[in-house]
Amino acid sequence: MAKSFAYETYPYRRSSDQDASTPVHHPVVVVGGGLVGLAFAVDMALHGVPVVVVDDNNQVSTGSRSICVAKRSLEIFDRLGIGDRCVEKGITWNKGKVLRGDHLLYAFDLQPEPGHKRPAFINLQQYYVESYLVDRFNELGVGEARWLNKVTSVAQHDDHVALTIETPDGPYDITCDWLIAADGVKSAVRHALDLPFVGETFNDHFLITDVVMQSDMPTERRFWFDPSFHGGGSALLHKQPDSVWRIDLQLGPDADREEEMKEENILPRLHAMLGQDAKFTIDWGSLYTFQCRRLEKFRHDRVLFVGDAAHTVSPFGARGGNGGIQDIDNLAWKLVAVLNGSAPDSLVESYDAERIPAADENIMNSTRATDFMAPKNATMALFREAVLDLAEHHPFARAFVNSGRLSVPDIYENSPLSTACDADASDGLPPGSPAMDAPITVEGRDTWLLDHFGGHFCLLDMNQDGAAHEDPGMHVFKIGRDFQDTHGMAEQRYGSGIYLMRPDQHVAARFASFDADAIRTAQRHALGGT
Amino acid sequence: MAGLKTTPNLNRTDDVYQALIDAQEVLSPADAERFRARLILLLANQVGDDEAVQEAIASAAEGLENADGS
Numbered sequence: 332m333a334k335s336f337a338y339e340t341y342p343y344r345r346s347s348d349q350d351a352s353t354p355v356h357h358p359v360v361v362v363g364g365g366l367v368g369l370a371f372a373v374d375m376a377l378h379g380v381p382v383v384v385v386d387d388n389n390q391v392s393t394g395s396r397s398i399c400v401a402k403r404s405l406e407i408f409d410r411l412g413i414g415d416r417c418v419e420k421g422i423t424w425n426k427g428k429v430l431r432g433d434h435l436l437y438a439f440d441l442q443p444e445p446g447h448k449r450p451a452f453i454n455l456q457q458y459y460v461e462s463y464l465v466d467r468f469n470e471l472g473v474g475e476a477r478w479l480n481k482v483t484s485v486a487q488h489d490d491h492v493a494l495t496i497e498t499p500d501g502p503y504d505i506t507c508d509w510l511i512a513a514d515g516v517k518s519a520v521r522h523a524l525d526l527p528f529v530g531e532t533f534n535d536h537f538l539i540t541d542v543v544m545q546s547d548m549p550t551e552r553r554f555w556f557d558p559s560f561h562g563g564g565s566a567l568l569h570k571q572p573d574s575v576w577r578i579d580l581q582l583g584p585d586a587d588r589e590e591e592m593k594e595e596n597i598l599p600r601l602h603a604m605l606g607q608d609a610k611f612t613i614d615w616g617s618l619y620t621f622q623c624r625r626l627e628k629f630r631h632d633r634v635l636f637v638g639d640a641a642h643t644v645s646p647f648g649a650r651g652g653n654g655g656i657q658d659i660d661n662l663a664w665k666l667v668a669v670l671n672g673s674a675p676d677s678l679v680e681s682y683d684a685e686r687i688p689a690a691d692e693n694i695m696n697s698t699r700a701t702d703f704m705a706p707k708n709a710t711m712a713l714f715r716e717a718v719l720d721l722a723e724h725h726p727f728a729r730a731f732v733n734s735g736r737l738s739v740p741d742i743y744e745n746s747p748l749s750t751a752c753d754a755d756a757s758d759g760l761p762p763g764s765p766a767m768d769a770p771i772t773v774e775g776r777d778t779w780l781l782d783h784f785g786g787h788f789c790l791l792d793m794n795q796d797g798a799a800h801e802d803p804g805m806h807v808f809k810i811g812r813d814f815q816d817t818h819g820m821a822e823q824r825y826g827s828g829i830y831l832m833r834p835d836q837h838v839a840a841r842f843a844s845f846d847a848d849a850i851r852t853a854q855r856h857a858l859g860g861t
Numbered sequence: 862m863a864g865l866k867t868t869p870n871l872n873r874t875d876d877v878y879q880a881l882i883d884a885q886e887v888l889s890p891a892d893a894e895r896f897r898a899r900l901i902l903l904l905a906n907q908v909g910d911d912e913a914v915q916e917a918i919a920s921a922a923e924g925l926e927n928a929d930g931s
């Protein structure tokens with residue numbers, strides 16, 4: 332457990348389900364109250380759908396694990412109601428250095444693109460994000476979290492899923508219509524259903540530690556290839572809130588887990604890096620090997636896999652947690668529509684169609700970064716050396732240096748839910764892409780476009796015509812009427828036309844002009860209808 | 862873009878060929894390999910056309926067998 336964080340212990344409460352003579356039935360049960368399961372539960376609660384979250388633990392993430400929260404996650408967190416807390420606590424950074432040996436190869440400054448509410452990414456420990464999600468879930472008061480409830484068996488039936496749950500008071504059974512498996516990389520649900528988790532495991536070990544250190548070192552990401560303080564591997568130093576610094580040290584394939592985890596062996600490594608007289612305390616540490624694997628399908632009848640239970644990646648590029656957050660953003664509204672009867676069951680199929688390509692992209696990027704950092708063969712090593720040789724003096728070569736390509740949101744290019752665009756496609760956003768933010772003014776008040784989307788279907792009317800339209804049965808935001816595009820950035824990013832936005836802020840369709848019938852058809856299509 | 866050029870595109874072809882040989886002859890096999898990797902990267906960037914570079918990669922691989930015989 333991270334020492335710098337004040338963990339709250341969430342109480343185990345006996346549920347009346349444990350006293351029932353026959354298993355109690357719930358519409359939706361979420362296995363795993365980690366980052367992704369909690370985000371899903373909050374999203375469902377916002378839709379007024381109570382879910383039961385069961386978690387085998389009673390505290391948030393043991394270590395800081397995920398530290399890099401990408402812009403798209405922050406936008407989703409805004410919708411879920413924890414965006415401000417994350418950004419207030421988190422560290423926004425733009426600068427970094429890449430070193431080779433002890434020698435600076437180059438420095439970079441990722442100047443943020445103007446006109447977005449949220450930065451490209453912040454650093455914030457996973458336990459903070461999870462604790463904000465628990466608070467938000469409790470505040471909404473819809474649904475229930477059951478701590479110290481461990482799922483030990485899962486059986487899929489035609490019209491329900493049956494679970495056995497172990498508690499301090501012994502086991503009990505429940506059933507549900509939909510089971511969300513958010514139980515992490517070792518997913519008990521995945522094992523119970525005996526589903527293969529296909530992909531690659533990398534050989535190298537990485538020692539990941541957080542240290543608490545008062546230091547006036549700048550807030551920048553430092554990455555070393557083969558530093559002299561750490562023979563034969565790469566090293567990373569990155570800052571988190573509360574004066575916590577993340578250190579990754581690559582240890583190679585033969586590291587002895589037990590030995591390497593001894594404080595007496597970690598300390599000299601850290602002192603070599605931070606200085607012999609550096610004053611710090613170890614806050615948390617773990618030794619990892621990484622994998623890039625996924626399930627062949629994320630939907631198995633009534634069981635839906637999200638987050639690390641569905642797919643796992645090495646952390647280079649921060650795509651694990653960020654990818655999982657996008658999973659639930661994609662899934663929650665669909666399940667809500669199925670549960671309230673506004674969409675057929677088949678809508679849930681589109682979760683696979685949209686999130687599997689996204690997982691593959693994350694896996695591809697994470698694999699490439701891991702291969703660059705820990706070359707698996709002579710060719711990889713040769714080209715990496717060549718890239719590093721050139722990078723100091725030739726800016727072009729820096730583009731090849733790969734210590735993680737940071738998570739960007741996926742565009743659901745071939746989504747079965749999208750309607751082909753009949754507007755001028757040379758500008759604006761194609762169907763399937765996430766909405767882009769822009770600063771706007773509403774009733775004289777400065778605000779952001781994305782703060783107005785989400786949770787429901789809505790229309791963004793970018794056409795500067797004065798026409799009155801037939802009521803399309805959903806909220807219409809018209810540029811020039813409801814939204815003032817004071818900085819011209821909405822037009823820059825969206826061009827013209829009418830956008831049909833999904834509840835997850837992705838574009839479902841774009842039309843050149845307003846046609847209520849076409850809009851209704853596109854909405855039906857986006858709800859899985861034909 | 863136009864894709865990979867396969868017709869002569871240099872003026873002093875023999876000089877370029879000789880320079881390639883000369884630069885590597887003085888190197889150890891390991892350094893020569895490193896030299897070639899650097900050169901490939903420099904030239905790929907110079908080409909500035911992703912498609913042409915991909916075609917060149919495919920062209921260079923033509924007729925060579927996979928090491929595992931597949």
Ligand SMILES: Cc1cc2nc3c(=O)[nH]c(=O)nc-3n(C[C@H](O)[C@H](O)[C@H](O)COP(=O)(O)OP(=O)(O)OC[C@H]3O[C@@H](n4cnc5c(N)ncnc54)[C@H](O)[C@@H]3O)c2cc1C
Nearest residue numbers: 363365366367387397398399482515638639649651652653
């Ligand atoms: C060193 C490291 C650095 C990382 N850095 C980043 C980063 O910068 N950015 C990023 O986006 N991602 C990062 N990740 C990945 C990120 O931590 C994971 O992708 C994320 O935790 C996945 O969330 P999850 O909810 O799917 O799974 P988890 O967070 O693992 O949660 C699973 C939950 O299920 C519970 N559970 C398990 N089994 C059962 C059971 N049988 N019954 C009931 N409950 C159960 C567990 O107690 C846990 O609470 C990093 C990971 C590591 C290890």
